Amino acid sequence: xxxxxxxxxxxxxxxxxxxxxxxxxxxxxxxxxxxxxxxxxxxxxxxxxxxxxxxxxxxxxxxxxxxxxxxxxxxxxxxxxxxxxxxxxxxxxxxxxxxxxxxxxxxxxxxxxx
Amino acid sequence: xxxxxxxxxxxxxxxxxxxxxxxxxxxxxxxxxxxxxxxxxxxxxxxxxxxxxxxxxxxxxxxxxxxxxxxxxxxxxxxxxxxxxxxxxxxxxxxxxxxxxxxxxxxxxxxxx
Numbered sequence: 001x002x003x004x005x006x007x008x009x010x011x012x013x014x015x016x017x018x019x020x021x022x023x024x025x026x027x028x029x030x031x032x033x034x035x036x037x038x039x040x041x042x043x044x045x046x047x048x049x050x051x052x053x054x055x056x057x058x059x060x061x062x063x064x065x066x067x068x069x070x071x072x073x074x075x076x077x078x079x080x081x082x083x084x085x086x087x088x089x090x091x092x093x094x095x096x097x098x099x100x101x102x103x104x105x106x107x108x109x110x111x112x113x114x
Numbered sequence: 115x116x117x118x119x120x121x122x123x124x125x126x127x128x129x130x131x132x133x134x135x136x137x138x139x140x141x142x143x144x145x146x147x148x149x150x151x152x153x154x155x156x157x158x159x160x161x162x163x164x165x166x167x168x169x170x171x172x173x174x175x176x177x178x179x180x181x182x183x184x185x186x187x188x189x190x191x192x193x194x195x196x197x198x199x200x201x202x203x204x205x206x207x208x209x210x211x212x213x214x215x216x217x218x219x220x221x222x223x224x225x226x227x
Contacts, residue, residue, distance in 0.1 A: 031213050040123070042205060042219040050213065058214070090159070100147045100209035105159040 006106035019078040023091030030096035032074035037088040120218035137206030146210040153203040
């Protein structure tokens with residue numbers, strides 16, 4: 001089975017801290033995604049990557065950056081965490097076929113910024 | 115921009131009964147894909163069913179089926195013989211041929227024993 005692993009299930013940080021959310025997939029997928037999930041807003045795409053060292057902005061990239069140094073790992077970085085970044089963060093991966101392949105998701109990281 | 119609307123924030127159904135979750139979307143494209151994803155309490159989202167817009171036949175996966183109305187831009191999910199394990203958030207999603215999905219706001223489904 002494909003496994004997408006997010007490093008933390010729950011995380012509590014202080015305003016202004018630099019936060020790293022890590023995601024690792026074990027299926028050699030080219031594409032990796034970071035979504036943010038908020039009640040009443042659904043899932044919104046922050047960033048995605050279709051190859052090592054490649055990244056593209058999603059719909060809400062402000063306040064976030066990403067890093068993909070290895071194919072299996074995709075990191076989301078909050079340079080200076082703010083309370084409005086309190087949310088559930090979901091990582092996903094998929095094969096690259098030029099079309100909409102099935103997404104495989106991690107179990108999410110619930111981040112609280114105090 | 116494409117939008118996906120799920121107008122039912124919460125739904126409930128008696129175990130063994132049938133329930134239908136609604137989804138509408140807005141697009142100017144003619145060839146696209148639609149999905150339903152399920153997020154159980156474990157939080158790990160899984161694909162339930164997928165529909166290609168060029169296919170007139172409605173997709174079916176065991177107890178899950180869709181009613182795809184292209185002209186009306188409607189894509190509802192029918193769950194037959196509801197089971198306790200069907201309790202989850204259900205998200206409708208749209209894609210027009212790249213790797214990015216646009217998700218709706220979700221419907222929380224409760225199964226009543």
